[in-house]
Amino acid sequence: MTISMSSADWVSLFLHFLSLSLLSVGGAITTAPDMHRFLVDHRAWLSDPQYSASIAIAQAAPGPNVLFVALLGWNVGLNAAGLPTALLGMFLAMLGIMLPSTTLTYLAARWGHENRELRAVRAFKQGLAPIVIALLVATGWILATGSSYAVRDWPIWLIATVSTVIVWRTKLHLLWLLGAGAAIGWMGWI
Numbered sequence: 001m002t003i004s005m006s007s008a009d010w011v012s013l014f015l016h017f018l019s020l021s022l023l024s025v026g027g028a029i030t031t032a033p034d035m036h037r038f039l040v041d042h043r044a045w046l047s048d049p050q051y052s053a054s055i056a057i058a059q060a061a062p063g064p065n066v067l068f069v070a071l072l073g074w075n076v077g078l079n080a081a082g083l084p085t086a087l088l089g090m091f092l093a094m095l096g097i098m099l100p101s102t103t104l105t106y107l108a109a110r111w112g113h114e115n116r117e118l119r120a121v122r123a124f125k126q127g128l129a130p131i132v133i134a135l136l137v138a139t140g141w142i143l144a145t146g147s148s149y150a151v152r153d154w155p156i157w158l159i160a161t162v163s164t165v166i167v168w169r170t171k172l173h174l175l176w177l178l179g180a181g182a183a184i185g186w187m188g189w190i
Contacts, residue, residue, distance in 0.1 A: 003045055005080040010092060013045075013076065019067065019098030022104065026132030028066040028097055029055075032139040035072060045076045052143060069097045155190045 007136050016038050020031040032055065039046045046054070054075055058068035073093025077086035140160065163177050184190055 001047055001079050003076075003079045005045070005076075005085070010088065012043075013073070013089065014092040015094045017073075017093050018100060021097045021100040022095065024101055025128060026135055027057075027068055027112075029139055030132065030135035032068075033135075033142045035069075036142050039072060039076065045079060050075050050079075055143060059190065065095075066097065070094045156173070159184065159190065 005129060017035075023034070024031045036051055038049050040048055051072070054071040055068045058071045059065060061067060063137025070090045070093060073089035073090070073091070074086045075101070077084075080089065112121055112125075114131075159181065163181075166172055166177065167174065
């Protein structure tokens with residue numbers, strides 16, 4: 001896939017990730033649906049398989065989960081003109097996603113720690129939980145269905161739902177669920 005990008009396109013990439021940074025409550029992965037909308041559906045800078053592979057590769061690699069943003073920027077740059085622009089795309093995407101959220105997190109954490117006993121601070125922390133969960137579900141939906149937004153494999157959704165309830169209602173360690181998922185996949189049930 002080869003694309004042509006102007007200076008305005010690079011600025012647009014940076015500004016989009018800059019704006020997503022402040023929405024990434026719960027981690028950068030929670031903004032993956034909007035990244036998909038922007039990079040694949042709206043701008044067509046990445047194909048759907050490139051997008052999914054970028055997230056899968058970055059999540060499988062050791063290190064922070066925000067690395068998928070670097071890989072998305074890298075692939076946009078590779079599609080634009082090769083290695084020099086791949087480095088530019090990676091830099092702009094990572095700087096955009098990290099700068100505002102890091103600054104805001106630092107300042108808010110300092111203030112929140114100093115005022116941790118206030119009722120409003122405690123209520124705010126409890127109110128964010130449903131938002132983070134909804135954003136993670138939206139990310140899972142995009143990654144599982146691609147751009148067609150149709151549920152094709154009901155067993156996968158059943159396993160995801162059962163796993164969610166088990167994690168929510170029990171103290172079973174996540175490694176047991178990962179092992180069970182690997183066994184189910186190995187046996188060819190899904």
